[in-house]
Amino acid sequence: xxxxxxxxxxxxxxxxDLQQSSPLYAAQPAAGFPSPGDDLVEQxxxxxxxxxxxxxxxxxxxxxxxxxxxxRIFADDVLVVDRAxxxxxxxxxxxxxxxxxxxxRLQQTKTGLALCSEQVGxxxxxxxDTEGCFIWGVVTGSARVF
Amino acid sequence: MIxxxxxxxxxxxxxxxxxxxxKLGTILDMSQATQIALLDCNNFFVSCERLFRxxxxxxxxxxxxxxxxxxxxxxxxxxxxGIGMSVPYFQIKxxxxxxxxxxxxxxxxxxxxVSRRVFETLRAQVDQVEQYSVDExxxxxxxxxxxxxxxAQVKQRVESSVGIxxxxxxxxxxxxxxxxSVQAKKTNGLHVLTAxxxxxxxxxxxxxxxxxVGRSLSAVFATHGIRTVADLCAVPSRQxxxxxxxxxxxxxxxxxxxxxxxxNQKRALQKSLMSTRSFASNTNDSxxxxxxxxxxxxxxxxxxxxxxxxxxxxxxxxxxxxYGDFLLRGGSKEVVFVCPTSDTFALIAVAEAAIVDxxxxxxxxxxxxxxxxxxxxLNSTPATLFPDTKPDMSGLLRTLDTINxxxxxxxxxxxxxxxxxxxxxxxDMRSPAYTTRxxxxxxxxx
Numbered sequence: 001x002x003x004x005x006x007x008x009x010x011x012x013x014x015x016x017d018l019q020q021s022s023p024l025y026a027a028q029p030a031a032g033f034p035s036p037g038d039d040l041v042e043q044x045x046x047x048x049x050x051x052x053x054x055x056x057x058x059x060x061x062x063x064x065x066x067x068x069x070x071x072r073i074f075a076d077d078v079l080v081v082d083r084a085x086x087x088x089x090x091x092x093x094x095x096x097x098x099x100x101x102x103x104x105r106l107q108q109t110k111t112g113l114a115l116c117s118e119q120v121g122x123x124x125x126x127x128x129d130t131e132g133c134f135i136w137g138v139v140t141g142s143a144r145v146f
Numbered sequence: 147m148i149x150x151x152x153x154x155x156x157x158x159x160x161x162x163x164x165x166x167x168x169k170l171g172t173i174l175d176m177s178q179a180t181q182i183a184l185l186d187c188n189n190f191f192v193s194c195e196r197l198f199r200x201x202x203x204x205x206x207x208x209x210x211x212x213x214x215x216x217x218x219x220x221x222x223x224x225x226x227x228g229i230g231m232s233v234p235y236f237q238i239k240x241x242x243x244x245x246x247x248x249x250x251x252x253x254x255x256x257x258x259x260v261s262r263r264v265f266e267t268l269r270a271q272v273d274q275v276e277q278y279s280v281d282e283x284x285x286x287x288x289x290x291x292x293x294x295x296x297x298a299q300v301k302q303r304v305e306s307s308v309g310i311x312x313x314x315x316x317x318x319x320x321x322x323x324x325x326x327s328v329q330a331k332k333t334n335g336l337h338v339l340t341a342x343x344x345x346x347x348x349x350x351x352x353x354x355x356x357x358x359v360g361r362s363l364s365a366v367f368a369t370h371g372i373r374t375v376a377d378l379c380a381v382p383s384r385q386x387x388x389x390x391x392x393x394x395x396x397x398x399x400x401x402x403x404x405x406x407x408x409x410n411q412k413r414a415l416q417k418s419l420m421s422t423r424s425f426a427s428n429t430n431d432s433x434x435x436x437x438x439x440x441x442x443x444x445x446x447x448x449x450x451x452x453x454x455x456x457x458x459x460x461x462x463x464x465x466x467x468x469y470g471d472f473l474l475r476g477g478s479k480e481v482v483f484v485c486p487t488s489d490t491f492a493l494i495a496v497a498e499a500a501i502v503d504x505x506x507x508x509x510x511x512x513x514x515x516x517x518x519x520x521x522x523x524l525n526s527t528p529a530t531l532f533p534d535t536k537p538d539m540s541g542l543l544r545t546l547d548t549i550n551x552x553x554x555x556x557x558x559x560x561x562x563x564x565x566x567x568x569x570x571x572x573x574d575m576r577s578p579a580y581t582t583r584x585x586x587x588x589x590x591x592x
Contacts, residue, residue: 054307055266056262056263056266056267056270056307056308057263057267057307057308059580059581059587059588060584060587061198061587061588061589061590062587062588062589062590063589063590063591063592064589064590064591064592065591065592066592067592068592073592075592078587079590083306083307083308083309084303084306084307094590096200099199099200099201099202099203100200100201100591101198101200101588101589101590101591102590102591102592103590103591103592104592117592119592134200136200136309
């Protein structure tokens with residue numbers, strides 16, 4: 001609802017035709033103390049900024065299965081995968097294993113680098129066959145909608 | 147009368163020729179010259195399809211044009227089988243079955259997104275980049291770096307960050323870079339030309355394989371005894387200019403390592419756009435034709451708006467079935483706009499009027515298409531005294547574009563007579579929109 005402010009002005013009757021004057025003063029005049037934050041214009045938070053460091057090399061994938069629940073990765077989670085990050089032992093990675101994309105933790109074992117699950121009852125997958133297995137990207141975050 | 151070209155042997159007359167015309171003798175010291183690189187994605191559409199499908203590595207993969215008509219991209223395995231480019235799909239159906247070739251319908255949203263990632267990764271590493279097509283870009287190799295090491299690093303970074311294999315060729319001009327990239331594809335994906343290696347390669351390089359030399363030009367070259375690049379370089383530049391004009395002279399100079407066409411970072415606008423599609427089956431239904439032509443006009447208008455550009459001419463094409471007696475019964479109609487426009491309403495109105503004009507009762511039509519030409523940026527168009535298109539609808543249309551982009555399809559559209567798209571051939575073998583739609587992202591198992 002618009003507020004009407006009545007402002008009385010003294011005018012010489014012969015200079016202004018009051019019948020035809022436009023309602024110039026009908027609107028609320030901007031007055032009072034200006035907001036002190038007006039010069040600090042900030043955007044509202046965008047979840048993308050929190051999850052994605054390198055937009056051009058970051059892809060999203062969806063999880064199926066339960067073998068990474070120990071790393072708090074659950075079925076239907078969206079994983080943030082950054083291909084520009086160099087994979088190292090200890091990181092959670094997306095790897096291509098004989099044509100299938102899987103998410104596992106990359107770990108150094110006595111026999112070499114292996115893809116390990118975070119759930120009992122899953123055998124580690126040794127990455128010794130460079131033809132069939134390669135690291136696709138490094139998981140840098142996850143998102144879950146309840 | 148074409149003057150006869152006297153051919154000199156060897157390298158020195160070419161050098162003499164280009165001293166004469168360019169007075170740029172110092173450039174002969176190639177170590178100081180600017181090096182131009184061409185980055186080219188290998189079998190780009192196929193590589194995009196493989197990005198989230200590692201099971202397709204090493205398997206034959208073909209990508210078809212948007213109406214599943216022709217082959218537009220082939221994996222190396224498919225090239226080895228002997229399937230050609232642009233071959234109609236129905237012709238290769240048997241070979242496809244025999245070799246278990248994986249077929250995909252072209253998925254432009256995916257390819258565009260991956261392409262953007264490739265070139266943004268490149269731009270993060272070099273300053274001067276000119277994107278030349280959806281899968282190629284020229285860039286200037288920075289001064290004072292070891293070019294072999296530098297381009298190897300660029301290649302490695304693009305391949306690991308985006309996951310698309312690329313080849314890089316380096317020369318002293320765009321034309322040389324293009325030749326080098328062809329060589330790169332034959333080896334490990336990198337080829338850096340030196341003055342020595344180039345003069346060696348020249349001797350065997352067919353002039354017809356050079357960028358910008360078509361079949362007809364190479365035929366003319368052949369009549370003058372010019373078969374290899376070395377032959378062309380050896381002709382005195384003044385004679386080349388007499389025979390082939392400034393275009394020939396520039397081509398020769400570029401091949402000699404003199405940069406005539408510099409790396410232009412400003413993205414030039416496309417000169418024309420085209421949207422065309424065959425009907426699922428021939429039709430003479432004028433409502434179907436109107437609906438189809440409106441579909442093409444809408445898509446072109448949206449593309450123009452995305453480019454912030456307008457078109458000055460529009461051509462509507464109607465093609466009849468080549469069988470029976472109808473081959474010559476189609477036609478096309480061109481309309482010129484006084485003001486360049488990207489207004490969907492204006493384009494549809496013109497397109498539908500053109501179809502009404504072209505339509506003949508009883509002719510089985512096979513295909514309809516719309517193309518626009520004379521594309522200019524809208525912010526630089528002069529004001530017109532008597533505009534022929536409606537006042538600015540950009541606010542409404544921009545809102546429409548935003549909603550449709552979010553929906554991933556034409557959720558809201560300008561009304562047309564039919565509300566179905568049954569006339570469209572379907573793209574049945576399209577891959578998921580892995581990078582542009584949340585419902586389509588790839589699944590990884592744990």
